Amino acid sequence: MAGGGNAIRGSRVGAGPMGEAERGEAAARQAITYFCSHGHRSVVTFSIEATAPEQWDCPKCGLPASMDSANPPPAPRIEPYKTHLAYVKERRSDAEAADILDEALSLLRSRRKSGDIIF
Structure with missing residues (x-):
């Protein structure tokens, strides 16, 4: 027997369905851009039917972000630990x-x- 006997013939690594005919049609989408107070810009994709939230947590720093680039939400005030x-x-x-x-x-x-x- 040639090879290790573990080869999957007729396929390659990472092979998946070949096109929309096998997966179905993609849903219509909208891209919303959010801005945090650190100046990070995040693009989040939602369904056209979904209502985009006013705020979204920045994936880079975790601060709240909004769609208004001129007035991003301020960082929340963190209370120090009390004994x-x-x-x-x-x-x-x-x-x-x-x-x-x-x-x-x-x-x-x-x-x-x-x-x-x-x-």
Whole structure:
């Protein structure tokens, strides 16, 4: 047997259907251009029947993009990460925190005096 026995005869790599007759007709399309605040230009193709969205995420940088090249949407403001302690400090004043701490410590001390095992 010649070759490796693995060859597919009568075809080539990447061969696919040969024309629209086998695939059907292509749908009518519209190309919409979007612009982001970094100056990237993205062309997105939609069906003629589809309503193009006002904004589209830029595939290059991820910022929102619009069809208005003169006024692209601004980058969204990203809030910095807050720790649990930061949220607690928003809800309680320093005086309230001191009162809660004093109350917890007095409860802990009274339980220790009574012989409770506290870890």
